[in-house]
Amino acid sequence: MYAFSDDFRAGLTDLMRWRRDVRQFRSDPVEEALVQECLATFSLAPSVGLSEPWRIIRVRAAPARAAMLANFQDANARALAGYDGEQAERYASLKLSGMSEAPEQFAVFCDEETGKGAGLGTASMPEMRRYSVVGAITLMWLHARTRGLGIGWVSVLDPALVCRDLDVPKGWSLVAYLCLGWPRDVSLTPELETKGWEARAASLHIEDR
Amino acid sequence: MYAFSDDFRAGLTDLMRWRRDVRQFRSDPVEEALVQECLATFSLAPSVGLSEPWRIIRVRAAPARAAMLANFQDANARALAGYDGEQAERYASLKLSGMSEAPEQFAVFCDEETGKGAGLGTASMPEMRRYSVVGAITLMWLHARTRGLGIGWVSVLDPALVCRDLDVPKGWSLVAYLCLGWPRDVSLTPELETKGWEARAASLHIEDR
Numbered sequence: 001m002y003a004f005s006d007d008f009r010a011g012l013t014d015l016m017r018w019r020r021d022v023r024q025f026r027s028d029p030v031e032e033a034l035v036q037e038c039l040a041t042f043s044l045a046p047s048v049g050l051s052e053p054w055r056i057i058r059v060r061a062a063p064a065r066a067a068m069l070a071n072f073q074d075a076n077a078r079a080l081a082g083y084d085g086e087q088a089e090r091y092a093s094l095k096l097s098g099m100s101e102a103p104e105q106f107a108v109f110c111d112e113e114t115g116k117g118a119g120l121g122t123a124s125m126p127e128m129r130r131y132s133v134v135g136a137i138t139l140m141w142l143h144a145r146t147r148g149l150g151i152g153w154v155s156v157l158d159p160a161l162v163c164r165d166l167d168v169p170k171g172w173s174l175v176a177y178l179c180l181g182w183p184r185d186v187s188l189t190p191e192l193e194t195k196g197w198e199a200r201a202a203s204l205h206i207e208d209r
Numbered sequence: 210m211y212a213f214s215d216d217f218r219a220g221l222t223d224l225m226r227w228r229r230d231v232r233q234f235r236s237d238p239v240e241e242a243l244v245q246e247c248l249a250t251f252s253l254a255p256s257v258g259l260s261e262p263w264r265i266i267r268v269r270a271a272p273a274r275a276a277m278l279a280n281f282q283d284a285n286a287r288a289l290a291g292y293d294g295e296q297a298e299r300y301a302s303l304k305l306s307g308m309s310e311a312p313e314q315f316a317v318f319c320d321e322e323t324g325k326g327a328g329l330g331t332a333s334m335p336e337m338r339r340y341s342v343v344g345a346i347t348l349m350w351l352h353a354r355t356r357g358l359g360i361g362w363v364s365v366l367d368p369a370l371v372c373r374d375l376d377v378p379k380g381w382s383l384v385a386y387l388c389l390g391w392p393r394d395v396s397l398t399p400e401l402e403t404k405g406w407e408a409r410a411a412s413l414h415i416e417d418r
Contacts, residue, residue, distance in 0.1 A: 002223060002224075002227040002354075002395065004220065004224065004354075004355040004356075008217065008220045008355065009352075009355045009356075011213065011217045011220075012221070012224070012351065012352065012355060013253070013352075014211060015211075015213065015221070016250060016253040016254075016348055016352075017253055018211040019253075019255065021255055039413060039415065040413075041225060042413050043409065043410070043413055044222070044225040044226055044228075045225075046228065046230055046350070046362070048364055049401065049406070049407060050399055050401045050402065050406070050407035050408065050409065051407070052409070052410050054413075054414070055414045055416075056413065056414060056415045056416070057415075057416050057417070057418050058415055058416070058417050058418070059418050060417055060418065061417075061418060064418040075332070075333045078332065078333070079328075079329075079332040079333070082328070082332060083327075087327065091329070094329075096329075096330070107418075116407060116410070117401075117406075117407050118292075118296065118406070118407070119291070120288075120300070120303075120305075120401070120406065120407075121305070121364045121365060122364070123284070123287065123288040123291060123365070124284045124287070124288070124364070124365060124366060124367050124368065125364045125365075125366065125368055125383075127339070128364040130336070130340075131339075131340075131343045131384070131385075134340045134343040134344060134347070135343060135344075135346075135347045135350075137344075138343070138344045138347040138348065139225055139347065141255070141344075142221065142351075143218075143221065143222075145211075145213075146213040146217065146218045146221060147213075147218075153255070155257055155330045155331070155333070155334045155337040156330060156332070156333060156334075157333060157334065158333050159333065159334055166418050167418070174334075175340070176340075186211065190259055192258065192259045192326075192329070193259065197258070197259070197326075197327070197329065198258060198259035198260070198325060198326050198327070198329070199259065200252065200259065200261070201252070201261050201325070204248060204249075204251055204252055204263075204265065205263070205264045205265065206248065206265045206266075206267055207264075207265070207266050207267070208266070208267050208269055208270075209266050209267070209268050209269065209270060209273040209316075209375050209376070
């Protein structure tokens with residue numbers, strides 16, 4: 001039977017507080033056993049209809065890495081062009097991906113056409129499959145942090161190009177591009193807050209109906 | 210400084226294993242302090258550009274509850290009509306929502322038009338805002354379980370109708386309808402597996418590039 005102590009609960013809250021989106025990685029490798037341990041959390045994650053629609057491409061070869069980095073650089077240049085003046089300067093000063101250094105990189109997809117789960121729970125909300133993939137990534141993010149590892153989720157990418165360049169099946173859609181490695185710094189404060197881009201909201205938006 | 214022990218890590222893995230999608234709730238209420246404690250995890254969650262796009266409607270009043278339940282019943286009837294023979298019988302035997310009994314219910318939305326975060330990280334993947342909401346829900350799901358509480362994520366709903374019936378602002382999209390309460394049973398096995406609908410995959414789908 002399960003039971004979780006106050007100590008465990010305090011640790012879990014600490015873990016949630018210490019989890020960061022990491023973009024500054026040391027370049028030293030991550031032991032293969034640790035990589036596999038992180039990936040194993042996917043198999044504990046919830047998924048709509050038990051469809052387990054997550055599909056993982058481990059991006060290792062130099063040409064694949066180069067294509068992903070070029071994709072980020074182009075998308076980042078386009079995003080920068082959407083800002084003006086001081087905000088553009090601030091955007092340009094942010095490091096939004098650790099793709100040049102992170103020793104491990106994963107493109108995580110959703111198989112929109114999986115037969116697993118027989119479509120249960122997806123008829124009116126097919127996006128539930130993608131949301132299941134996000135939940136699994138969130139679990140891995142937490143587990144990695146307990147090992148001192150950092151994860152950075154890069155979303156400044158053209159997802160159709162990622163699918164093309166990694167040559168994935170037609171029914172797969174990109175959910176996340178993840179960098180995994182040892183973080184350079186460890187901080188309670190999100191980097192976007194340190195750099196003056198945005199701060200945590202003072203309160204949660206809740207209304208009653 | 211953070212440091213997580215082997216004991217803590219083992220507890221975290223147990224927590225991930227024990228987390229279930231709960232559809233069978235006891236009807237007794239959840240103390241308000243516990244509800245607030247669960248909701249507080251949202252403020253620890255990652256979000257693209259620190260946009261914190263989650264918006265929560267606590268569904269309490271009888272008319273709102275009735276509209277949500279009717280929405281589920283209609284969507285569930287439509288989903289059932291998509292199955293034939295034995296699969297239809299099996300689908301009909303599943304309890305896919307605890308909306309009739311769960312003492313606490315939340316509709317969780319994404320504010321697609323929030324100015325917070327100034328659009329960072331969403332230019333090429335605007336769905337990142339919704340994914341941020343999913344990550345926050347995943348944290349709450351884990352925290353609730355440490356308290357013995359269960360969460361059930363209902364996706365058999367017409368999301369546009371939920372938005373209309375709860376009268377939410379135009380830019381909000383439904384991400385999840387959550388039931389929260391004390392579970393009737395506690396099990397390591399997903400209910401869909403017990404009922405013969407689907408089983409966990411034997412292995413994770415990983416390919417190299």
